[in-house]
Amino acid sequence: MKPNLVLALDFQKRECIDYWIEQTQHLFDWYKVGMEAFYAQGDYTIAKLFERGKHIFLDLKLSDIPNTVYKATKALLSRYPIDMINVHALSGRDTLSAFKEALMEMADLYKKPIKAIGVTLLTSLSEEDLQMLGLTNIEQTVMTLAHIVKNAGLDGVVCSTKEAPRIKQKLGEEFLTVTPGIRFDQLSPHDQKRTGTLQEAVKVSDFIIIGRALTEAQNPQEAIRTLQERWEQLP
Ligand SMILES: O=C(O)c1cc(=O)[nH]c(=O)n1[C@@H]1O[C@H](COP(=O)(O)O)[C@@H](O)[C@H]1O
Numbered sequence: 041m042k043p044n045l046v047l048a049l050d051f052q053k054r055e056c057i058d059y060w061i062e063q064t065q066h067l068f069d070w071y072k073v074g075m076e077a078f079y080a081q082g083d084y085t086i087a088k089l090f091e092r093g094k095h096i097f098l099d100l101k102l103s104d105i106p107n108t109v110y111k112a113t114k115a116l117l118s119r120y121p122i123d124m125i126n127v128h129a130l131s132g133r134d135t136l137s138a139f140k141e142a143l144m145e146m147a148d149l150y151k152k153p154i155k156a157i158g159v160t161l162l163t164s165l166s167e168e169d170l171q172m173l174g175l176t177n178i179e180q181t182v183m184t185l186a187h188i189v190k191n192a193g194l195d196g197v198v199c200s201t202k203e204a205p206r207i208k209q210k211l212g213e214e215f216l217t218v219t220p221g222i223r224f225d226q227l228s229p230h231d232q233k234r235t236g237t238l239q240e241a242v243k244v245s246d247f248i249i250i251g252r253a254l255t256e257a258q259n260p261q262e263a264i265r266t267l268q269e270r271w272e273q274l275p
Pocket residue numbers: 048050074099101126159161162163164198199220221222230232249250251252253
């Protein structure tokens with residue numbers, strides 16, 4: 041089965057949020073509401089996606105002590121009809137377990153599954169950035185974090201397309217991989233250091249995050265059509 045395409049609604053203005061939902065709803069079943077849209081237009085964006093029957097990935101990358109993450113997760117899920125939510129794996133095992141516990145309680149209450157995802161190493165980090173943090177070896181660090189995420193009972197990880205094959209191989213096909221940093225052709229990577237193509241992503245991901253490669257295109261209508269054609273051609 042093909043992965044899900046997820047559109048990152050990284051906007052603050054309602055006109056932009058409306059435009060991108062209207063223009064892409066035939067192609068995307070999943071939308072990601074990240075910090076920018078959530079802080080600027082959270083209630084509005086989530087209500088709009090819910091009315092249209094879209095799946096919502098709330099990407100706030102929670103990172104705090106276990107008690108705070110547990111309570112914040114419950115507060116978010118009691119307010120918003122979310123299908124997937126994430127936490128930073130670097131918050132450590134106890135925070136990940138508290139996050140999972142909150143999700144299970146809320147999923148039980150609302151009788152619906154909510155996917156729990158751990159962010160490994162941000163795709164904006166390179167080996168050099170890692171060294172500055174006193175860490176080494178992206179592949180190995182991502183694998184260590186992915187193991188911690190799996191052992192805490194979460195459903196999957198955010199990682200780049202580069203690490204996703206090994207994660208699938210070591211942690212099993214059912215362990216979800218969510219891959220951002222997707223670029224088409226020779227497009228600028230912007231601030232991303234570990235990018236991947238749609239062709240790479242389709243083989244190794246369960247959820248492929250599409251952001252500025254689409255939403256900053258010179259001609260958005262043409263870019264949406266091109267993405268649709270490419271997507272339909274992929275196996
Ligand atoms: O959790 C995420 O979604 C995420 C994790 C990560 O490691 N890297 C990353 O880029 N993201 C998000 O994925 C999207 C990538 O967008 P583009 O760089 O515009 O394609 C943004 O909304 C980021 O916040």
